Amino acid sequence: MKKISVVIPVHNEEKNIPIVYKETKEVLESMRKEKNYSYEIIFVNDGSTDNSLEILKELKKKDPYLRVLNMDRQRGQASALTAGFFYAKGDIIVSMDGDGQNDPIYIKDLVETLKRGYKVVTGYRQKRKVPFLTRVLPSKIANWLISLVTGVKVHDNGCSLKAYVSEVPKRLQIPHGFHRFLPAFFGVKNEEVCEMKVIDRPRLYGKSHYNLKRVFEVLRDLISIFFILRNPQKYEKIFLFLFIFFLISNSILLLYTLITPSYWVFIVDFLFFLFTGSCFIIWKNLKRFNKAQVEGVFKVEEIL
Structure with a gap:
């Protein structure tokens, strides 16, 4: 029986957590019944200052398939992902955002595509509901440069919705900011990666953590990736x-x-x-x- 681990980092997502949990649970339950998969949902609380941890604790009381990792402080998405990958017990590890923009319905297709022999299947966001000049255009330029430097031709490194063969994300500790270079950061070859188009949803609640400063951070760190x-x-x-x-x-x-x-x-x-x-x-x-x-x-x- 194959086991799927879904890793979801969260920081101040108290309103989004119950919705993301419910949607993810429904998808994984259907996969358990239809395909005989076992699963676990791992929420990584990255130093939230709202009621995120309390909500996760309440959900955990009712669900043995749910695991909660509470970080000692806010360390950023890269550290939260690394923690989730480290503690994941699944043969397949899926990562996704905790703000509701990644639709868990795609987990089925990600996993099925992975079974065709790839080591990573990564989402390629379509119909993004974000400003073109400040979000989409910088993202396209950054992704082109990342592909050029790493040799892994991915259109959307910034999409958190990814599925991995478990040994891949356990290879390295991800320093702050370097999650933007996944999956190439893990040393996978171009032919080991497959992209899958996914519809990007608007954030459900709360404020995006994105700002233009991140574009310059990507360019700064990109020099070192080679x-x-x-x-x-x-x-x-x-x-x-x-x-x-x-x-x-x-x-x-x-x-x-x-x-x-x-x-x-x-x-x-x-x-x-x-x-x-x-x-x-x-x-x-x-x-x-x-x-x-x-x-x-x-x-x-x-x-x-």
Whole structure:
């Protein structure tokens, strides 16, 4: 009997949780009866300050198939997903948002598609009810760049609705912000990933956690992904050396420019300044990634 684990991170989603739970429960119950699947629903409470945890505790009292992981504090979606993946017991792990935008009805198709030999099936959101200029367009550009850098051709990395063969999301700890590069972040090959079109629903209640700052964070972290997917330990040392080299060179050129003003030396100094900043960003991200694999990115305070 195959077991499905559905991982749902939540932060201040008190009004959405009962609806998302009910819809997900209905889908998984029908799969249990029709296809003989076992299942568990894992809600990860990521430091909510509203009544989310109390609501989850009440639901847990009535449902043995429900598990609740209560994080020690708010650590972000990447950490919450990592915790859910770590504690999931299923052969198949499905992730989805807790705001109601991901329709659980697609879990059936995700799982059935996964059985065709893929390691990941990821949702591709259609008919998105969000502003084009501030949400859709930046998302398209970011997804194109992620595909270019990683070699995994996915149109919508930002869709949380994904199904994995269980060993895939358990491979790595996901540092803050790097959930935006799933599934490529887990080192899967392009041919191991399948996209499935899903209708994106409006958020049921509450306020979106999205802002334009995230677009710049994606671009910042994207520079590092190429090296993280190869040999992050080696490249951490290389970029530390390059950062120190360019920093010293930049300081010497700056001092020279102040003593003997020169247009061309200033241009070279400016370029070295850009190289210094780029190497620092890449080195910091590589260091953060390597540290996360050793120390972990989550701490669960309570398991219900």
